[in-house]
Amino acid sequence: MSAVRENGVIVAIDGPSGAGKSSLTKLLARRLGYIHIDTGAMFRAVALMSKRAGIASDDDAGLAELCRGLEITFVRDGENCRVLANGEDVSREIRSEEIGLLTSAISARKPVREALLIMQRAMGAKGGVILEGRDIGTVVFPDAEVKFFLSASAEERGRRRYLELAARGDQATLEETIAKVIQRDRQDEGREHAPLKQAEDALPIDSTSLSIDQVLTVMENAVRERLVQGDKG
Ligand SMILES: Nc1ncnc2c1ncn2[C@@H]1O[C@H](COP(=O)(O)OP(=O)(O)O)[C@@H](O)[C@H]1O
Numbered sequence: 001m002s003a004v005r006e007n008g009v010i011v012a013i014d015g016p017s018g019a020g021k022s023s024l025t026k027l028l029a030r031r032l033g034y035i036h037i038d039t040g041a042m043f044r045a046v047a048l049m050s051k052r053a054g055i056a057s058d059d060d061a062g063l064a065e066l067c068r069g070l071e072i073t074f075v076r077d078g079e080n081c082r083v084l085a086n087g088e089d090v091s092r093e094i095r096s097e098e099i100g101l102l103t104s105a106i107s108a109r110k111p112v113r114e115a116l117l118i119m120q121r122a123m124g125a126k127g128g129v130i131l132e133g134r135d136i137g138t139v140v141f142p143d144a145e146v147k148f149f150l151s152a153s154a155e156e157r158g159r160r161r162y163l164e165l166a167a168r169g170d171q172a173t174l175e176e177t178i179a180k181v182i183q184r185d186r187q188d189e190g191r192e193h194a195p196l197k198q199a200e201d202a203l204p205i206d207s208t209s210l211s212i213d214q215v216l217t218v219m220e221n222a223v224r225e226r227l228v229q230g231d232k233g
């Protein structure tokens with residue numbers, strides 16, 4: 001175990017939509033016995049609750065009020081993790097394409113980022129966690145012991161998302177899906193607050209031509225090497 005923090009190290013996995021963050025975080029957390037924190041799901045939960053409350057995506061005062069009264073928790077469900085918003089399981093509802101697009105707008109608002117930043121730091125401060133998102137290694141935990149920036153070509157990420165949507169019966173075409181991925185990239189990279197970008201000390205992994213297992217091996221080796229370093233003090 002690392003001598004760095006109480007429960008182990010903090011691992012940050014940042015990257016654009018469809019790069020493989022959720023898949024790899026889930027597998028790596030299982031390998032290491034770490035907690036998986038899906039920060040994207042937290043932003044999605046805020047987006048869902050704002051939609052239900054009729055709060056516009058640019059109503060910063062309304063969004064700040066909403067976040068003050070919102071408790072987001074993760075509950076292990078066998079191999080999976082349920083996302084609860086004020087005790088309600090919203091795991092499925094937050095995954096719709098509509099909520100995904102709304103989340104991209106909501107996540108650009110400063111009050112939302114400030115509120116979730118406090119929650120994310122409280123969840124991960126003791127270590128033994130893997131957080132996936134857009135700004136983990138740059139804003140949430142700039143002192144994270146291990147940082148990855150996981151990417152892939154827009155075409156490959158669109159293809160992966162297209163296969164996912166098709167498996168859910170969604171009729172979107174491959175071309176439409178690639179275009180949406182590129183649109184989300186632009187929004188996530190171009191926003192003023194905590195834009196998507198690679199931390200200077202992050203290990204870049206381009207998964208365009210790598211399998212999930214190949215990426216997992218690279219990540220696990222990097223974390224275990226850091227744990228050994230930590231034990232040496
Ligand atoms: N290296 C890879 N090769 C092939 N498919 C992948 C790879 N990484 C992820 N996928 C698949 O791509 C889709 C999106 O992966 P996901 O982990 O949800 O990405 P993100 O969380 O970065 O949006 C999933 O269906 C996943 O199984």
Ligand SMILES: Nc1ccn([C@H]2C[C@H](O)[C@@H](COP(=O)(O)OP(=O)(O)O)O2)c(=O)n1
Binds near residue numbers: 043108
């Ligand atoms: N730490 C984070 C995580 C997600 N976001 C934004 C970026 C995305 O547009 C939405 C949804 O993130 P999510 O990771 O669920 O989306 P993908 O699975 O990557 O398509 O939230 C963010 O701004 N900061």
